[in-house]
Amino acid sequence: MxxxxxxxxxxxxxxxxxxxxxxxxxxxxxxxxxxxxxxxxxxxxxxxxxxxxxxxxxxxxxxxxxxxxxxxxxxxxxxxxxxxxxxxxxxxxxxxxxxxxxxxxxxxxxxxxxxxxxxxxxxxxxxxxxxxxxxxxxxxxxxxxxxxxxxxxxxxxxxxxxxxxxxxxxxxxxxxxxxxxxxxxxxxxxxxxxxxxxxxxxxxxxxxxxxxxxxxxxxxxxxxxxxxxxxxxxxxxVGRDLGDIFDSYKIPKEGIGKTVIEVENLTTKHVNNASFYIREREVVGFSGLVGSGRTEVANAIFGVDKKISGIIKINGQEVNIKSVEDALSKGICMCPEDRKGQGIVPICSLKENISMISLKMLCKFGIISKKLEEKLAIDSISMLNIKTSDIHKKIMFLSGGNQQKAILSRVLAAKPNILILDEPTKGIDVGAKLEIYKIIYELAKNGMAIFLISSELPEVMGISNRIYVMQNATIVGEIDRDEASEEKILSLAMTHEK
Ligand SMILES: Nc1ncnc2c1ncn2[C@@H]1O[C@H](COP(=O)(O)OP(=O)(O)O)[C@@H](O)[C@H]1O
Ligand SMILES: [Mg+2]
Missing domain, CATH: 3.40.50.300 (P-loop containing nucleotide triphosphate hydrolases)
Known part of the structure; x- marks a missing residue:
């Protein structure tokens, strides 16, 4: 039968x-x-x-x-x-x-x-x-x-x-x-x-x-x-109605500044000949299927993956990024996709999770200043609207959206010029998503160059100024936000596969 x-x-x-x-x-x-x-x-x-x-x-x-x-x-x-x-x-x-x-x-x-x-x-x-x-x-x-x-x-x-x-x-x-x-x-x-x-x-x-x-x-x-x-x-x-939730999160074109990072023909073990640039006050989306190489491009500029060939310029100067420390010292920060694995330290407090990579800046005479560390946590909570009863609470007891904000605060404490966000709203509720969009918008407005990896088309179309589409470790297209449509992005990401 x-x-x-x-x-x-x-x-x-x-x-x-x-x-x-x-x-x-x-x-x-x-x-x-x-x-x-x-x-x-x-x-x-x-x-x-x-x-x-x-x-x-x-x-x-x-x-x-x-x-x-x-x-x-x-x-x-x-x-x-x-x-x-x-x-x-x-x-x-x-x-x-x-x-x-x-x-x-x-x-x-x-x-x-x-x-x-x-x-x-x-x-x-x-x-x-x-x-x-x-x-x-x-x-x-x-x-x-x-x-x-x-x-x-x-x-x-x-x-x-x-x-x-x-x-x-x-x-x-x-x-x-x-x-x-x-x-x-x-x-x-x-x-x-x-x-x-x-x-x-x-x-x-x-x-x-x-x-x-x-x-x-x-x-x-x-x-x-x-x-x-x-x-x-x-x-x-395709054919989703985006609605108007994103209208207030768009940087006008006139507001965009000079090029902060420019990458030419970058090749690594996992990336093939990628060329792109991101300017001041610009959110640049990286779209594509899972596994298309978006995170790998980010890893290459964040010093995780070794460059085989190509040029990376920051503020017009060619740079050599050999490690994550190099990247951080050049003002590049990254919020990883895997919040649980690479992001939070569950058993540490919210305060410790926020201060983690900026301890150097929080030192006075070589000793971590408890006061400065607490101030950083308290400022972050109010700036990003993190909902918690207390900065000493273990972060694992916070919701996904609040954990994500804590990771963002941590990265922001290092005062980056270039911020890489890998799926920043994955697995968080709609309300927290909207707050993250607003934060990204504010950061860009204040001058940051933002590298946004997102698998959600409404999100990537809603908050990016330009979008690069990847397929098979290669950038296969660049779309301006005025010309972006789900159909265009998906056609580039899904069809004409080699
Ligand atoms: N456990 C869950 N709690 C709340 N929302 C969920 C849960 N699982 C899925 N969703 C929501 O349901 C919708 C469909 O998700 P999903 O089935 O994962 O889609 P797909 O597999 O087609 O990408 C999405 O809006 C997603 O956010
Ligand atoms: Mg699924």
């Missing part, structure tokens, strides 16, 4: 905001169906509902015609559902074989794990998919791509009905993508229901039979992939 999956009027609200509204569609086994839509369109939310991570506000879904309701991922797994994320959540000490057979390890009559059989059975599966790993490899020691494939083999071995991939290829090499596609095609031949979320149109045309387009939580259209094209798909995805 052919498997079917049907969503009927699924609505999902997060504290009053609709992530999905009345989402309905049906798909069949034995075909690969792409879910396509801008960031925030609701793709991951739908998969999380199917996976029992979230409970929908209303609506139902049916597998093989039967109404289902999974209260936890465990129940979803038992019902034959497997979701493969871009990066695995847990990296463990167990072997590939144990991972693939978890929950049904072969045992001997005396109930001891039969390792010989386990490794042999695993070997068979690995051979079938032709992946260069061994059953005895520890999962934590193999590449992310291979970890992902272990997840797929695990699903395959469990005899799943539905497998969904949520942007699986963002960090894979071409060769790894080819290997993944081979596995997906084997699953297709077995009649599985396959959902594939990706922004890479080239991949979608290569592997998917059908494409379903989402926009702002709503179902837009379904197309056979051999009866549509990139232009049509991009057109279906």
């Amino acid at each position: 052919e498997h079917t999956l049907e969503f009927k009027n699924i609505t999902m609200e997060f504290s009053g905001i609709k992530a999905l509204s009345n989402m309905s569609f049906e798909i069949n086994g034995g075909e690969i169906v792409a879910l396509l839509g801008e960031n925030g369109a609701g793709k991951s939310t739908l998969l999380k509902i199917l996976n029992g991570d979230y409970t929908q506000t209303s609506g139902d879904y049916f597998i093989d015609g039967n109404k289902c309701f999974f209260k936890s991922p465990r129940e979803a797994i038992e019902a034959g559902i497997s979701i493969i994320y871009q990066e695995r959540q847990i990296i463990d000490e167990v072997t590939v074989a144990e991972n693939i057979f978890i929950g049904h390890l072969p045992t001997s009559k005396t109930n001891i794990i039969d390792y010989k059989k386990l490794y042999k059975d695993t070997e068979k599966i690995i051979e079938q998919f032709e992946i260069p790993i061994k059953p005895t490899d520890k999962v934590k020691d193999i590449s992310i791509a291979h970890q992902q494939m272990v997840e797929v083999m695990k699903a395959y071995n469990r005899n799943i009905k539905i497998i969904a991939f949520d942007e699986p290829t963002a960090s894979l090499s071409d060769k790894e993508v080819t290997a993944l596609f081979k596995i997906i095609n084997i699953l297709k031949e077995k009649g599985k229901i396959i959902l594939y979320v990706s922004h890479r149109l080239k991949e979608i045309f290569e592997i998917c039979d059908r494409v379903i387009v989402f926009k702002d939580g709503e179902y837009v259209a379904k197309r056979d992939s051999n009866k549509t094209n990139s232009e049509e798909l991009v057109r279906l995805m």
